[in-house]
Amino acid sequence: MSYTIKDVAQKANVSVATVSRILNNLPGYSEKTKEKVLQVIAEMGYQPNAIARGLINKKTKTLGVLLPAVSDTFASVVLSGIEDMAHELDYSVMVCNTDKDGKRTMKYLQALREKQVDGIVFVSEFFKEEYYNAIIAMNLPVVLVSTKSQYDIPFIKVDDREAVFDGVNYLLERGHRSIGMIAGTKGDPIATLPRIEGYKRALKEKEIPVDKRKIAFGDFGFESGITAAKELLDQNEDLTAIFCSSDEMAAGALSYLYRMSIRVPDQISIIGYDNTKVAEMAIPPLTTVGQPLYEMGKSAVKMLLDRETAEQKSVFMPHHIVERETVKVIENKETE
Amino acid sequence: MSYTIKDVAQKANVSVATVSRILNNLPGYSEKTKEKVLQVIAEMGYQPNAIARGLINKKTKTLGVLLPAVSDTFASVVLSGIEDMAHELDYSVMVCNTDKDGKRTMKYLQALREKQVDGIVFVSEFFKEEYYNAIIAMNLPVVLVSTKSQYDIPFIKVDDREAVFDGVNYLLERGHRSIGMIAGTKGDPIATLPRIEGYKRALKEKEIPVDKRKIAFGDFGFESGITAAKELLDQNEDLTAIFCSSDEMAAGALSYLYRMSIRVPDQISIIGYDNTKVAEMAIPPLTTVGQPLYEMGKSAVKMLLDRETAEQKSVFMPHHIVERETVKVIENKETE
DNA sequence: CAAGCTTACGTAAACGTTTACTTAAACAAT
DNA sequence: ATTGTTTAAGTAAACGTTTACGTAAGCTTG
Numbered sequence: 198m199s200y201t202i203k204d205v206a207q208k209a210n211v212s213v214a215t216v217s218r219i220l221n222n223l224p225g226y227s228e229k230t231k232e233k234v235l236q237v238i239a240e241m242g243y244q245p246n247a248i249a250r251g252l253i254n255k256k257t258k259t260l261g262v263l264l265p266a267v268s269d270t271f272a273s274v275v276l277s278g279i280e281d282m283a284h285e286l287d288y289s290v291m292v293c294n295t296d297k298d299g300k301r302t303m304k305y306l307q308a309l310r311e312k313q314v315d316g317i318v319f320v321s322e323f324f325k326e327e328y329y330n331a332i333i334a335m336n337l338p339v340v341l342v343s344t345k346s347q348y349d350i351p352f353i354k355v356d357d358r359e360a361v362f363d364g365v366n367y368l369l370e371r372g373h374r375s376i377g378m379i380a381g382t383k384g385d386p387i388a389t390l391p392r393i394e395g396y397k398r399a400l401k402e403k404e405i406p407v408d409k410r411k412i413a414f415g416d417f418g419f420e421s422g423i424t425a426a427k428e429l430l431d432q433n434e435d436l437t438a439i440f441c442s443s444d445e446m447a448a449g450a451l452s453y454l455y456r457m458s459i460r461v462p463d464q465i466s467i468i469g470y471d472n473t474k475v476a477e478m479a480i481p482p483l484t485t486v487g488q489p490l491y492e493m494g495k496s497a498v499k500m501l502l503d504r505e506t507a508e509q510k511s512v513f514m515p516h517h518i519v520e521r522e523t524v525k526v527i528e529n530k531e532t533e
Numbered sequence: 534m535s536y537t538i539k540d541v542a543q544k545a546n547v548s549v550a551t552v553s554r555i556l557n558n559l560p561g562y563s564e565k566t567k568e569k570v571l572q573v574i575a576e577m578g579y580q581p582n583a584i585a586r587g588l589i590n591k592k593t594k595t596l597g598v599l600l601p602a603v604s605d606t607f608a609s610v611v612l613s614g615i616e617d618m619a620h621e622l623d624y625s626v627m628v629c630n631t632d633k634d635g636k637r638t639m640k641y642l643q644a645l646r647e648k649q650v651d652g653i654v655f656v657s658e659f660f661k662e663e664y665y666n667a668i669i670a671m672n673l674p675v676v677l678v679s680t681k682s683q684y685d686i687p688f689i690k691v692d693d694r695e696a697v698f699d700g701v702n703y704l705l706e707r708g709h710r711s712i713g714m715i716a717g718t719k720g721d722p723i724a725t726l727p728r729i730e731g732y733k734r735a736l737k738e739k740e741i742p743v744d745k746r747k748i749a750f751g752d753f754g755f756e757s758g759i760t761a762a763k764e765l766l767d768q769n770e771d772l773t774a775i776f777c778s779s780d781e782m783a784a785g786a787l788s789y790l791y792r793m794s795i796r797v798p799d800q801i802s803i804i805g806y807d808n809t810k811v812a813e814m815a816i817p818p819l820t821t822v823g824q825p826l827y828e829m830g831k832s833a834v835k836m837l838l839d840r841e842t843a844e845q846k847s848v849f850m851p852h853h854i855v856e857r858e859t860v861k862v863i864e865n866k867e868t869e
Numbered sequence: 870c871a872a873g874c875t876t877a878c879g880t881a882a883a884c885g886t887t888t889a890c891t892t893a894a895a896c897a898a899t
Numbered sequence: 900a901t902t903g904t905t906t907a908a909g910t911a912a913a914c915g916t917t918t919a920c921g922t923a924a925g926c927t928t929g
Contacts, residue, residue: 199671199672202916203915212879213915214878225878226876227878230877230878244643244671246647249917251584253883253915270606280603280629281630291626291628292616292626293625294617308625334578335535336535419813445814474755478784537886548909548910550909550911562906582885582886583886585885585887588913589888589913
């Protein structure tokens with residue numbers, strides 16, 4: 198059993214109030230008693246009990262983070278940013294693996310509420326109405342990372358429409374005219390639809406007709422990249438490039454092309470999305486449109502904790518194309 | 534401001550004790566009052582305050598997890614296992630990114646203590662004496678995952694010596710006689726030395742002399758795999774296979790070989806360690822000796838929470854070779 | 870040197886629970 | 900009808916802090 202502030206007070210011959218004041222740097226004691234108390238504390242190895250503290254000042258200095266699959270490369274980088282910034286500001290973080298369905302999320306939300314976290318960051322998951330209700334009921338600051346909602350909840354993400362526009366434009370500028378797309382989950386209003394729009398807009402600006410058969414859907418994971426790539430290749434003979442909505446799917450595409458002995462980028466160019474470590478480690482190293490995942494995590498907690506004072510607004514983070522070795526320049530634009 | 538148990542009691546015309554009893558399924562109330570209270574609770578949307586609860590029963594139902602780099606593929610899978618099992622047992626987990634140095638770990642240990650976590654799992658980091666002292670001072674159950682210590686702290690890991698023995702033996706059985714090794718951090722008594730011993734023992738059993746120039750050191754990361762592979766290739770012309778102490782380093786090796794236009798496995802075979810997603814996504818898909826990372830995470834929290842009753846013992850988890858496409862069978866054993 | 874102000878503390882209530890102890894009623898047994 | 904036992908509750912202390920309030924001593928000021 199650990200020592201309490203009472204033990205310290207007793208041993209130092211002062212009241213608990215004095216010890217508390219010293220611990221919290223409040224005025225009200227002489228230099229001499231301060232030294233005495235500090236010495237006693239060191240001797241006993243006393244550590245304040247944050248639970249008792251939390252009970253009285255209604256702040257726990259801990260944050261909740263909800264994300265689908267911690268082991269996902271994407272989410273884990275965001276988490277890492279969150280964790281670092283939280284640590285800098287003396288907060289702890291509770292991770293909640295929501296596992297891509299709903300019931301678990303609600304259970305977590307309840308647990309976080311009971312445990313009195315000071316704020317919640319919600320990563321990349323689709324934000325259901327149910328969650329919104331739960332969250333306003335607990336009256337806590339929340340920020341969304343890499344997702345958004347129809348509600349008035351601040352988010353931090355890149356502008357997907359612009360980002361994929363730039364990505365496929367990058368391909369276009371290098372002479373590609375028949376470009377496939379491996380999109381995310383079909384119908385996803387956050388991470389799929391806007392990206393498809395970006396893709397279409399880029400094509401339209403170059404007056405290239407969009408062809409449904411050039412769009413395949415996946416679930417952002419490696420396996421789905423394989424099957425989507427196969428689908429695309431089977432349905433289109435003239436493809437010279439594929440835009441992938443995640444690096445993992447791009448890795449899947451790469452893997453499929455390797456198995457088919459189709460050389461990248463000589464025969465087909467590939468561009469990914471996210472710029473996770475997967476892109477760096479790919480063979481060949483993957484050109485990708487990068488999101489500042491780590492910084493997004495950091496910003497999220499900064500924003501979350503600022504909210505106590507100022508009301509904050511959503512922010513679009515900058516994206517940028519990371520050039521590596523999976524995109525080839527095509528000289529003759531035969532398609533024109 | 535949320536409702537408290539007092540509000541519920543008042544509205545239901547009972548005492549707080551009764552409400553508490555109902556909430557905790559203790560005896561001492563009629564079915565009628567139970568229903569009444571439950572109804573009031575539902576109406577108000579009351580949620581118990583786990584902080585107050587924690588203060589009195591000295592259990593917070595939360596665990597601390599210390600690991601180097603959450604974004605690391607290896608650690609994140611372990612974390613995922615930990616999180617899942619914790620959730621199953623109604624615990625929350627606080628993640629602490631120790632960032633491969635010491636000072637931060639101590640700070641975390643202190644924070645976890647102050648926040649009164651019920652147990653700590655320590656993943657893959659080297660366990661310093663300093664940590665040990667801090668931990669016995671806080672008198673908490675701890676379990677080590679994928680690392681061990683000189684102290685009497687239970688661990689969960691695979692038997693590295695055996696695992697790499699099997700790994701290089703797998704190569705040997707397929708006719709390889711000149712096998713390089715990319716080991717971990719030089720001098721690491723946990724994750725490097727035993728593995729090198731396993732490597733040496735396998736060679737010795739086949740009466741192959743061990744050659745220092747065939748062992749290079751890395752830091753388990755991708756980049757270090759590249760430089761170590763280069764080092765190995767530069768120093769040995771006859772190499773037919775490389776054993777890598779992590780999948781990421783293997784991916785680095787793969788990447789280097791690709792750049793050098795050395796075909797895998799035709800010219801050189803590669804075998805990795807861990808069986809993370811990296812191995813699956815590699816090109817070509819990486820043969821590797823797999824650790825049950827996810828299960829190790831799960832077991833860790835099971836063990837941690839069992840300790841309250843029984844004193845538990847360390848366990849070696851089984852490893853197994855995952856055959857993919859980076860190892861080739863060599864027909865003629867010229868070296869003999 | 871009296872009145873007021875400041876400093877250096879101490880006392881005790883409060884935070885939201887759980888739980889040991891008490892009590893009153895209902896019921897059972899004789 | 901009396902005694903004992905069970906049941907259904909209530910009262911209040913306790914968990915380890917913070918903090919509003921009180922107070923005595925010392926200091927300043929005229």
